[in-house]
Amino acid sequence: MGQRMLIQNGCVLTMDPALGNFASADVLIEDGIIAQVGPNIEVGAECEVVDAKGMIVIPGFVDTHRHVWEAVIRNAGADWTLPTYLNHLYFGGLGGTLRPQDVYIGNLLGALEALDAGITTLLDWSMINSPEHADEMVRGLQEAGIRAVFAYGTPLLNAGDFWHRESTLKQSDDCVRLKKQYFSSDDQLLTLGLAIRGPEFSSWEATVHDIELARELGAVCSMHVGFGSWGAADRSIQRMNNAGLLGPDLNLVHVNSISDEEYKMIADTGASVSVTPEVEMMMGHGYPLTGKLTKYAGRPTLGIDVVTSTGGDMFAQMKFMIQAERSRINQTVLQRGEMPERLPLTAREVLEFATIDGAKALQLGNKVGSLSPGKQADVVLIRATDINLSPVNDPIGAVVLSAHTGNVDSVFVAGKAVKRNGRLLDIDLERIRSLASSSRDYIFSQYGVPDGAWPL
Numbered sequence: 001m002g003q004r005m006l007i008q009n010g011c012v013l014t015m016d017p018a019l020g021n022f023a024s025a026d027v028l029i030e031d032g033i034i035a036q037v038g039p040n041i042e043v044g045a046e047c048e049v050v051d052a053k054g055m056i057v058i059p060g061f062v063d064t065h066r067h068v069w070e071a072v073i074r075n076a077g078a079d080w081t082l083p084t085y086l087n088h089l090y091f092g093g094l095g096g097t098l099r100p101q102d103v104y105i106g107n108l109l110g111a112l113e114a115l116d117a118g119i120t121t122l123l124d125w126s127m128i129n130s131p132e133h134a135d136e137m138v139r140g141l142q143e144a145g146i147r148a149v150f151a152y153g154t155p156l157l158n159a160g161d162f163w164h165r166e167s168t169l170k171q172s173d174d175c176v177r178l179k180k181q182y183f184s185s186d187d188q189l190l191t192l193g194l195a196i197r198g199p200e201f202s203s204w205e206a207t208v209h210d211i212e213l214a215r216e217l218g219a220v221c222s223m224h225v226g227f228g229s230w231g232a233a234d235r236s237i238q239r240m241n242n243a244g245l246l247g248p249d250l251n252l253v254h255v256n257s258i259s260d261e262e263y264k265m266i267a268d269t270g271a272s273v274s275v276t277p278e279v280e281m282m283m284g285h286g287y288p289l290t291g292k293l294t295k296y297a298g299r300p301t302l303g304i305d306v307v308t309s310t311g312g313d314m315f316a317q318m319k320f321m322i323q324a325e326r327s328r329i330n331q332t333v334l335q336r337g338e339m340p341e342r343l344p345l346t347a348r349e350v351l352e353f354a355t356i357d358g359a360k361a362l363q364l365g366n367k368v369g370s371l372s373p374g375k376q377a378d379v380v381l382i383r384a385t386d387i388n389l390s391p392v393n394d395p396i397g398a399v400v401l402s403a404h405t406g407n408v409d410s411v412f413v414a415g416k417a418v419k420r421n422g423r424l425l426d427i428d429l430e431r432i433r434s435l436a437s438s439s440r441d442y443i444f445s446q447y448g449v450p451d452g453a454w455p456l
C-alpha cells in the first residue's frame with residue numbers, strides 16, 4: 001500500500017450529489033487519490049491523520065479564467081475601465097515590455113496567491129510574446145505546484161497586429177511544441193489549453209483556424225466574447241453556432257451582452273462560460289450573465305480574471321456573483337411595487353459553479369471538482385472556529401458568504417500539502433517578493449508608471 005492520509009472529523013461538503021454532505025466525516029486519501037469519504041473510517045497504522053475538527057472540508061476551488069502573470073502589476077488598475085486596461089497592457093505597450101523572467105515570477109506569484117486562497121485548479125489565460133515566455137510561464141506554474149490548464153495565448157508585443165478583428169494572423173504553432181515538451185501525459189497537474197482571440201479580436205478566418213488547432217491538440221479553447229458595447233450587435237455566438245463550432249471544449253469568457261437565443265445556444269451545445277463578476281461590473285464588460293444562462297439550464301463557472309483590478313481569491317467572486325444576480329432579480333420585483341418572496345440563486349449553486357462546474361468546464365470533471373472516491377485529492381480545509389465563522393449555522397453559507405483567504409487553513413493538491421496551519425509550505429517568500437518587485441520595477445521603468453498607480 002502506498003501513502004495514506006486521513007482527514008478526520010471535518011464537516012465535509014463533497015459537492016457530489018451521490019454522496020451529499022456530512023456534519024462530521026473523514027476523507028481517506030491513498031497515493032493522492034480520494035479512496036473513501038464517510039464517518040468513522042477505520043485506518044490502521046501507517047496512515048497520516050489530519051485533524052479536521054472545527055474545519056469545513058471542501059474540494060479545491062476551480063478558477064476558470066485568470067491572467068496569472070498580472071500578479072506582478074497587481075492593483076495598478078484600481079480605477080481602470082476595460083478600454084483603459086486594454087490601452088495600457090495591449091496597445092500602449094506595457095505588455096510588450098515583459099521579459100521571460102517577468103512572466104515566470106508573475107505566474108509563480110499568482111499561482112501561489114491562488115493556492116493560498118484555496119484555488120487548486122485554474123486556467124491560465126496567457127499572453128505570450130515568444131516561445132521563451134511560454135517556457136517560463138509553464139515553469140512558474142510547475143514550481144507553484146498548482147493544477148492548471150495552461151492556455152497558450154497571443155502576443156502582447158506588437159499587439160496592434162494581432163488584437164483586432166481584421167487580423168488574419170493565426171495562433172502560433174509553438175503550442176504544438178509545448179504540448180510535446182510539457183503536456184504529453186494526461187497524468188500530470190498541467191494540461192494544455194488554447195487562449196484564442198476569437199471573432200471579436202481577430203478575423204473569422206483566424207478564429208476558425210484557431211478553434212480547429214485546439215481540437216487537433218485536444219485542448220480546451222478559450223476566448224473573450226459577447227460583451228461590452230459590441231457584444232449584442234456582433235452575434236458572435238450565433239455565428240459560431242451556425243458554423244457548428246460551439247461545443248463543450250469551447251470556453252466563452254464574459255458573454256454579458258448577447259441575446260437570449262444565444263444563451264440558449266450555449267446551454268444546448270454545452271459550451272462552458274466563465275463569469276468574472278467583479279471586473280465585469282467594474283470595467284464595463286456588462287452585467288454578469290449568471291441567471292440568463294441558468295434560465296436555460298446552463299452552468300456558469302467563476303474566474304478572477306485580472307488582479308490588476310481585483311483580489312485573487314474565489315470568496316469575493318462568489319459573493320459578487322450571488323449578490324449581483326439577486327440584486328438584478330430583486331430590482332425587477334421592486335419595480336412592480338412588490339417585495340421579493342424568495343431569492344433566485346442559492347449559495348449551494350454558487351459553490352457548485354466555483355468547484356465542480358468549473359472542473360467540468362476545464363474538461364477536468366472526472367479528475368477534480370468534488371470529493372468523490374477515485375478523484376484526485378484536491379482538498380481545502382476552512383477553519384470554521386475563526387471569529388468570523390463561528391458558530392456555524394450553515395456551512396455552505398459560511399463558505400460562500402463569510403469566509404476569506406485568512407480562514408483557509410490547509411490546501412492539498414493531489415494529496416500533497418501545499419498549505420498547512422494557515423501557511424504556504426516550502427516557499428521562499430523573500431525571494432519571490434524580491435523577484436516580483438524587480439520585475440515590476442523593470443516593467444514600469446520601460447513603460448512608465450500608469451496614471452493612478454503608486455508603486456511602493
Ligand SMILES: [Zn+2]
Pocket residue numbers: 065067125224253305
Ligand atoms: Zn480575461
